[in-house]
Amino acid sequence: MPHDFMPGLAGVPAAKSAISDVDGTRGILEYRGIRVEELCQHSSFLETSYLLLFGRLPNASELTQWVNDVTHHRRIKFRIVDLLKVMPEHGHPMDALQAAVAALGMFYPGRNVKDVENNYWSAVRLIAKLPTIVAAWARLRRGDEYIPPRDDLPFAENFLYMLTENMPHPLWSEVFDDCLILHAEHTMNASTFAGMVTASTLADPYTVVASSIGALKGPLHGGANEEVVMMLRDIGTPAQAKSAVEARLQGKNKLMGFGHRVYKVKDPRATVLQDLCMRLFNVCGTSPLYEVAVAVEQLAGERLKEKGIYPNVDFYSGIIYDKMGIEVDLFTPLFAMARVSGWLAHWLEQLRENKLYRPDQIYSGEHDRHYVPIDRR
Numbered sequence: 001m002p003h004d005f006m007p008g009l010a011g012v013p014a015a016k017s018a019i020s021d022v023d024g025t026r027g028i029l030e031y032r033g034i035r036v037e038e039l040c041q042h043s044s045f046l047e048t049s050y051l052l053l054f055g056r057l058p059n060a061s062e063l064t065q066w067v068n069d070v071t072h073h074r075r076i077k078f079r080i081v082d083l084l085k086v087m088p089e090h091g092h093p094m095d096a097l098q099a100a101v102a103a104l105g106m107f108y109p110g111r112n113v114k115d116v117e118n119n120y121w122s123a124v125r126l127i128a129k130l131p132t133i134v135a136a137w138a139r140l141r142r143g144d145e146y147i148p149p150r151d152d153l154p155f156a157e158n159f160l161y162m163l164t165e166n167m168p169h170p171l172w173s174e175v176f177d178d179c180l181i182l183h184a185e186h187t188m189n190a191s192t193f194a195g196m197v198t199a200s201t202l203a204d205p206y207t208v209v210a211s212s213i214g215a216l217k218g219p220l221h222g223g224a225n226e227e228v229v230m231m232l233r234d235i236g237t238p239a240q241a242k243s244a245v246e247a248r249l250q251g252k253n254k255l256m257g258f259g260h261r262v263y264k265v266k267d268p269r270a271t272v273l274q275d276l277c278m279r280l281f282n283v284c285g286t287s288p289l290y291e292v293a294v295a296v297e298q299l300a301g302e303r304l305k306e307k308g309i310y311p312n313v314d315f316y317s318g319i320i321y322d323k324m325g326i327e328v329d330l331f332t333p334l335f336a337m338a339r340v341s342g343w344l345a346h347w348l349e350q351l352r353e354n355k356l357y358r359p360d361q362i363y364s365g366e367h368d369r370h371y372v373p374i375d376r377r
């Protein structure tokens with residue numbers, strides 16, 4: 001019995017999964033049944049990654065082993081560094097990340113996805129190496145030398161150190177780790193689904209993650225966090241927010257950082273990100289972008305709430321990264337560094353009962369046509 005065509009597969013279940021759940025009406029996000037707010041309060045990105053991949057929180061020795069395994073796999077091959085060095089420095093960091101991740105698969109075994117032990121190490125390598133690749137690209141493209149990871153620093157702190165070669169403010173590492181938790185997983189989003197389609201062909205995990213990175217880059221998905229900050233900079237001040245919002249909505253342009261396929265209330269992650277903004281500003285001073293964002297949210301809310309359009313995860317995240325001095329085109333790679341845990345969790349879950357994704361279509365073309373020689377066209 002053919003199913004009805006649903007544009008964008010809206011509302012169509014593409015998988016059965018126990019990894020995360022979103023209640024779009026009540027604004028609830030749970031990872032393995034635990035609310036994401038609670039994980040931000042009590043957990044770390046690596047502990048949350050373990051929860052997502054293996055279905056439960058690790059005990060003390062499991063967590064120590066997991067953190068050690070990831071920490072000791074942060075380094076990247078010098079040939080990957082060389083690959084990054086020859087890429088055009090004006091290129092987008094998501095392209096550099098996707099190319100380098102695909103190349104990882106040339107150095108490490110991954111083809112036999114039935115090998116559970118090797119799958120564990122593939123997941124460890126990808127979670128461990130994405131931050132190193134992002135930081136390496138950020139430095140190499142501006143002519144700075146590559147700063148190797150430090151095994152004596154926790155995950156978030158090490159990333160911020162690799163970016164600047166300076167030790168970050170302790171609060172920055174805490175806030176950044178919470179941002180990674182918030183971005184780690186989100187049910188059947190486009191980049192997770194893209195990875196699952198690739199995984200269903202039994203491709204290796206490096207190729208699966210490269211597929212997901214490609215999908216995440218788009219401005220309707222992960223690329224929105226970069227667009228939001230450029231929009232806020234464009235607007236300039238809260239006083240100009242009203243005319244800017246009107247102009248965008250009149251012109252049928254989407255307000256970046258607003259709207260969601262599932263949430264019809266404010267994305268709970270946006271609320272946590274605002275709290276993180278407050279924590280940061282209390283110590284490092286406020287951000288003019290934040291005042292503009294709050295004004296935009298207020299004005300847009302009046303116009304869009306009847307459509308159930310509210311801020312999503314991308315609306316406030318970039319304000320935090322900007323305050324930390326991170327360049328705006330690195331924002332989506334930061335999203336990828338976190339979401340790789342969700343992508344890998346779905347990869348491992350799907351492998352248990354894999355079925356090749358091959359949907360149907362409703363054909364709208366013609367039949368029984370014949371070739372026409374060029375002199376008769």
Ligand code: SDX
Nearest residue numbers: 186189190220221222224254255256257258259260261312
């Ligand atoms: C992420 O799926 C996930 O879970 C994604 C994510 C995750 O964690 O993985 O949550 C992360 O990608 C968040 C979304 C980031 N993208 C943006 O902020 C880009 C702006 N948002 C929109 O493009 C849009 O809201 C989407 C793409 C997010 C969702 O769009 P849908 O579900 O396909 O809905 P639609 O584009 O068909 O819009 C329905 C209506 C339309 O109006 P009408 O033509 O029916 O009159 O709502 C309007 C749209 O014009 N609308 C907006 C709007 N988003 C939807 N109008 C103005 N501004 C917006 N942002």
